[in-house]
């Protein structure tokens with residue numbers, strides 16, 4: 001028997017029917033709806049939901065009242081009754097009216113993909129910044145979906161879709177929610193300011209940043225832990241990491257860099273999430289190097305890599321130097337291994353293999369170490385001499401008439417930033433000192 005949505009016991013186990021509507025528009029995007037649905041199953045399980053059945057419909061356009069066709073509504077109702085479901089989760093975004101109509105027709109709690117992701121985020125956020133960002137994303141999502149009386153919200157029972165902003169808060173009117181959004185944005189601005197100060201401090205201290213990015217569940221946290229011995233939360237679940245975690249990571253040459261794990265990416269990452277998490281995600285822009293962790297064992301590896309590149313592009317980080325780490329090679333089939341691209345910028349690894357971790361550390365060191373250049377600086381340009389000392393590692397200096405010759409080791413990122421001032425002083429005829437081994 002279906003449990004009605006009037007229940008308020010927060011311990012109720014959500015038992016859900018999953019529903020996917022494949023419209024012509026979705027077909028045009030080229031995204032695989034079956035893959036999306038598989039991911040929805042994983043998301044639901046991550047949120048602690050028991051998935052009872054999965055129903056699909058193909059339809060040119062969504063129904064404006066129920067999203068799916070009327071016949072399909074009846075099918076969902078019958079399945080829910082037969083299996084004892086209390087929730088229906090839709091793989092696509094629903095409008096407020098569609099949620100209300102479906103609730104009425106089915107007497108089930110109605111959740112869509114975005115709400116499910118936001119709900120997982122709400123359960124995971126730990127830092128103040130993360131908590132503010134999730135609430136902001138949830139309220140931005142809910143505001144345009146509020147009915148005049150907020151009826152759909154007050155009918156929500158316990159379990160998924162109800163974490164984060166408390167029910168009493170949700171029952172208040174739109175103005176109240178707008179005020180709260182304004183307040184959260186102010187709080188977030190404060191947090192962002194503090195974060196910017198920290199970044200400035202890190203930059204001044206010369207700490208080099210390396211960002212781990214990747215599709216959710218690719219193994220970013222595992223790598224962070226393995227590379228730095230950090231105590232990091234790892235789960236075979238989506239979005240185990242929500243708040244960015246930074247740890248010192250020592251390179252083989254002894255230099256320390258700051259390694260940061262960011263929130264996992266996913267296709268159709270709700271735009272409320274991207275907007276609210278922009279400040280966190282933009283940490284990637286501060287990095288000198290991006291380590292793109294890929295689950296090489298996933299049958300959807302290529303789509304996942306594309307999603308990550310697209311989101312990096314949206315964040316303005318597409319041009320960053322990048323090393324692709326094909327992770328979980330230990331569980332890849334020989335065919336999967338063979339399909340992987342190889343060459344510079346690609347490594348095939350298992351996060352559990354010490355040898356592979358050493359190769360990662362070496363690749364990071366090589367990528368960051370940059371090159372040694374000789375600069376011929378006129379003796380009266382003390383400003384350029386001090387710039388060289390500030391941004392590079394001056395190996396030695398010799399006088400040549402009124403000029404000073406500097407041998408300087410510059411990392412690529414610094415050279416990109418400062419090179420324009422120094423480029424015309426590079427002395428290409430000078431002999432480079434031998435590389436340190």
Ligand SMILES: Nc1nc2c(ncn2[C@@H]2O[C@H](COP(=O)(O)OP(=O)(O)OP(=O)(O)O)[C@@H](O)[C@H]2O)c(=O)[nH]1
Nearest residue numbers: 217218219220221222236239240241264328350351
């Ligand atoms: N077999 C195998 N499993 C791995 C490897 N690396 C990570 N895993 C497993 O993959 C799962 C996900 O790992 P996480 O490190 O939590 O992944 P994540 O990318 O941080 O995930 P999000 O927090 O969702 O972004 C865990 O069960 C890990 O134990 C690997 O090299 N080989």
